[in-house]
Amino acid sequence: QKEVEQDPGPLSVPEGAIVSLNCTYSNSAFQYFMWYRQYSRKGPELLMYTYSSGNKEDGRFTAQVDKSSKYISLFIRDSQPSDSATYLCAWSNSGYSTLTFGKGTMLLVSP
Amino acid sequence: DTGVSQDPRHKITKRGQNVTFRCDPISEHNRLYWYRQTLGQGPEFLTYFQNEAQLEKSRLLSDRFSAERPKGSFSTLEIQRTEQGDSAMYLCASSLARTSTDTQYFGPGTRLTVL
Numbered sequence: 101q102k103e104v105e106q107d108p109g110p111l112s113v114p115e116g117a118i119v120s121l122n123c124t125y126s127n128s129a130f131q132y133f134m135w136y137r138q139y140s141r142k143g144p145e146l147l148m149y150t151y152s153s154g155n156k157e158d159g160r161f162t163a164q165v166d167k168s169s170k171y172i173s174l175f176i177r178d179s180q181p182s183d184s185a186t187y188l189c190a191w192s193n194s195g196y197s198t199l200t201f202g203k204g205t206m207l208l209v210s211p
Numbered sequence: 212d213t214g215v216s217q218d219p220r221h222k223i224t225k226r227g228q229n230v231t232f233r234c235d236p237i238s239e240h241n242r243l244y245w246y247r248q249t250l251g252q253g254p255e256f257l258t259y260f261q262n263e264a265q266l267e268k269s270r271l272l273s274d275r276f277s278a279e280r281p282k283g284s285f286s287t288l289e290i291q292r293t294e295q296g297d298s299a300m301y302l303c304a305s306s307l308a309r310t311s312t313d314t315q316y317f318g319p320g321t322r323l324t325v326l
Contacts, residue, residue, distance in 0.1 A: 108251065136317075143302055143317035144254065145213070188253050192313075198244065198267065199315060201253030 103127050106189055106202030115211050119176040123189035123202045126170065130191035130200070133165050135174045138186045138204065147187075148174065179209045213237070215318035217303050223324045224293055231289045232321045236305030243286050244304040244315060245278055247271065254302050260286060261308065293325045 106123045113119055121135075132151045136144035148163040150156045156163045164173040176183055186204040214237040224230050236243050242261050246254035257276070258268045262283035272278075275293075280286040290297055300322050304315040 104253075106253075141320075141322070143213070143215075143304075143319045146314060146316070149314060190253070197313075198256040198259060199246075199254070201255070203251065203253050 103200055104189065104191065104202040107205055108203050110206040110208050112208045112210065113179055115179060115181060115209055117179050117209070119174075119179050119183070119207060119209075121174040121176075121187050121189075121205050121207070123172050124170055125172075125191055127191070127193075127200075128170075129193045130170075131194060132192045133163070133172050134190040134192075134199070135161075135163055135172075136188040136190060136201075138188060140185075144188055176207075179207075181209050181211050183207060184209050213316040213318065215303060215305050215316055217301075217318040217321050219321060220319060221322050221324075223326065225326050226293060226295060228293055229289065229291045230293060230323065231287055232301055232303075232323075234286045234288070234303030234305075234318060236285070236303070237307075237316060240305035240307045240316075241283065242306045242308050242313065242315075243280055244306070245286070245288050246302040246304065246317075248300040248302055248320070249298075257288075290323075293323075295325045298323055298325045 135148045138144045153167045160177045162175040188204045189202040190199045216235045244259040245257040248254040260280040275291045300320040302320045303318045
């Protein structure tokens with residue numbers, strides 16, 4: 101079983117839609133959870149960072165973590181064409197360790 | 212722009228040649244990471260430094276790969292005797308390991324093509 105599972109997409113939605121992106125993981129040692137956004141031919145950009153179960157909101161973005169189910173989600177409200185990118189989930193064992201990434205989900209938001 | 216810079220942005224080389232990449236982290240950051248990303252995959256960890264000390268290396272980092280961070284500032288990643296399988300995006304990230312969390316900021320990457 102892979103440590104991290106993420107549907108590669110592409111996920112196509114119309115502008116204004118609510119987007120749900122998901123990842124599952126198998127390693128119980130993972131404690132810190134992140135979502136990165138990566139535009140084509142660019143480096144990843146940190147969107148959300150959390151270390152506890154529950155929801156964390158930042159503008160149009162909400163990160164949800166369920167440690168008991170080993171499942172994390174990113175919700176994007178009122179999606180915009182500028183949100184078209186690849187979204188990577190990532191984990192680390194502690195606040196200071198290296199990151200394990202999912203494969204990324206490509207999101208396409210059409211005007 | 213995160214403040215992490217990488218040079219060159221693109222490198223095309225022939226199989227068997229040596230290549231070297233440079234990363235300049237955010238100036239006050241004491242940690243520096245190298246990752247490799249192939250098409251359709253997420254970044255994979257290669258190695259990281261705290262100041263000038265190389266603290267961890269992935270099993271992905273074969274003997275042909277070497278990384279340095281002299282004086283704890285910029286870092287270089289060298290690949291000797293390149294192979295076609297080395298073609299990938301090489302990403303550098305830096306962080307300030309001062310608080311309870313360690314947010315990594317990524318550079319734009321160096322895209323390597325081995326012919």
